[in-house]
Amino acid sequence: MKSRLNEMTQEFRDADRQERIELLIDLAKSLPPLPDRLAALKDATHRVQECQSPVFLFVEPEDGRIRLHADAPIEAPTVRGFVALLVESLDGAPPSEIRAVPDDLVEQTGLTEILGMLRVHGLSGVLRRLKSEVARASAAPAS
Amino acid sequence: MPAPSPTHPDVLVSTDWVQQHLDDPKVRIVETDEDAALYFQGHIPGAVEIGWHLHLQDQLKRDYIDASRFEALCSAAGIANDTTVVFYGDNSNWWACYAFWAFKLFGHADCRIMDGGYALWKAQGRTLTKDVPQYPATSYKVQKADPSAIRALRDDVLEHAKAGRQLIDVRSTDEYTGKKLHMENYPQEGALRGGHIPGAKSVPWKEAINDDGTFKSPDELRALYEKGCGLKPGEPVVAYCRIGERSSHTWFALKYLLGYPNVRNYDGSWTEWGNLVGAPIATGAEPGKI
Numbered sequence: 001m002k003s004r005l006n007e008m009t010q011e012f013r014d015a016d017r018q019e020r021i022e023l024l025i026d027l028a029k030s031l032p033p034l035p036d037r038l039a040a041l042k043d044a045t046h047r048v049q050e051c052q053s054p055v056f057l058f059v060e061p062e063d064g065r066i067r068l069h070a071d072a073p074i075e076a077p078t079v080r081g082f083v084a085l086l087v088e089s090l091d092g093a094p095p096s097e098i099r100a101v102p103d104d105l106v107e108q109t110g111l112t113e114i115l116g117m118l119r120v121h122g123l124s125g126v127l128r129r130l131k132s133e134v135a136r137a138s139a140a141p142a143s
Numbered sequence: 144m145p146a147p148s149p150t151h152p153d154v155l156v157s158t159d160w161v162q163q164h165l166d167d168p169k170v171r172i173v174e175t176d177e178d179a180a181l182y183f184q185g186h187i188p189g190a191v192e193i194g195w196h197l198h199l200q201d202q203l204k205r206d207y208i209d210a211s212r213f214e215a216l217c218s219a220a221g222i223a224n225d226t227t228v229v230f231y232g233d234n235s236n237w238w239a240c241y242a243f244w245a246f247k248l249f250g251h252a253d254c255r256i257m258d259g260g261y262a263l264w265k266a267q268g269r270t271l272t273k274d275v276p277q278y279p280a281t282s283y284k285v286q287k288a289d290p291s292a293i294r295a296l297r298d299d300v301l302e303h304a305k306a307g308r309q310l311i312d313v314r315s316t317d318e319y320t321g322k323k324l325h326m327e328n329y330p331q332e333g334a335l336r337g338g339h340i341p342g343a344k345s346v347p348w349k350e351a352i353n354d355d356g357t358f359k360s361p362d363e364l365r366a367l368y369e370k371g372c373g374l375k376p377g378e379p380v381v382a383y384c385r386i387g388e389r390s391s392h393t394w395f396a397l398k399y400l401l402g403y404p405n406v407r408n409y410d411g412s413w414t415e416w417g418n419l420v421g422a423p424i425a426t427g428a429e430p431g432k433i
Binding site: 018021022024025028052074075076077078079081114115 | 184
């Protein structure tokens with residue numbers, strides 16, 4: 001069976017540039033707001049330093065799965081859309097699934113063409129941060 | 144005291160001015176953003192999108208597009224040689240200033256910047272639309288292009304620096320001193336060496352704007368560049384950053400808001416200089432010299 005991430009990646013891959021932009025805008029719009037308890041924690045600790053836009057990522061283990069929350073500015077729809085793609089496809093996934101997400105997801109979704117070569121690294125940074133947070137969270141003893 | 148250079152205040156237009164000219168057939172509003180999806184999420188009614196890398200830069204070699212592609216770009220956007228083109232965008236108009244600079248490379252006569260850019264238009268609660276306009280095509284012809292007057296290539300910059308002429312580094316302090324190879328929170332974009340071009344003075348681009356993204360007044364800008372870092376208005380200046388967009392912003396302020404006669408943007412900037420074999424580099428807080 002295909003994972004949600006595979007489906008969404010495929011959808012991006014099959015789309016042309018304009019359709020990808022529309023997918024990003026729709027995703028950006030659909031990103032759920034942070035729960036109040038997390039919105040209060042939007043600080044440097046939860047900010048993805050690699051990304052030029054202020055992206056905040058919250059990774060919480062829950063019954064052997066990962067709960068994922070994130071926020072990014074609505075004025076940066078490419079970044080917010082990519083973050084929303086991660087949240088929609090990976091919230092509630094087991095840690096092993098998130099660690100197995102391909103490192104070149106940004107390229108696989110065809111976003112390089114939209115971002116320009118120079119700005120791809122920021123989005124890849126969001127994914128790297130997610131994977132390292134998940135590795136850390138799932139290695140920590142259950143409290 | 145020498146008399147202040149003549150400025151070009153009409154080149155900077157307000158959001159009100161743009162609002163009043165939304166239906167003016169002699170005016171074309173152009174959005175140029177860092178985030179290529181932003182235009183399609185909502186833009187000023189009637190505005191066309193011109194992308195900094197999709198439209199203005201050559202996709203093969205590192206350069207801006209050639210004259211025939213510029214003509215095609217303008218013709219398709221309904222821009223004629225006598226159209227007033229108003230640029231705005233995200234990130235405090237970085238790329239809007241870059242697009243303005245690119246249009247000037249091709250000698251377009253009437254270019255303006257909407258002060259405050261996308262963020263101010265939105266903050267003022269003005270209308271944004273997803274409707275992409277279509278304009279009748281024009282037959283644009285490049286006239287009187289003299290890129291060397293406003294663009295410095297690496298050899299020009301080396302010669303300029305060796306002669307001890309004025310250089311402005313508009314990157315962040317950490318990039319200038321060599322502590323960081325990239326802007327705060329930005330990805331490393333591939334420079335092998337950190338620091339600045341010897342002799343360059345540091346004036347981060349952001350010091351030229353207010354909190355709402357609008358440019359500071361000419362008096363404040365003069366205090367910043369002339370009192371603050373000793374720029375002499377009548378002498379040639381070269382501005383650079385990392386890929387040439389932030390320095391377009393400073394180039395605009397110096398050339399149009401302060402009226403300096405000879406300002407060039409080094410668009411190769413640090414991603415070229417910091418990788419160039421044999422190029423002299425200074426580190427630390429002092430300009431240094433060659």
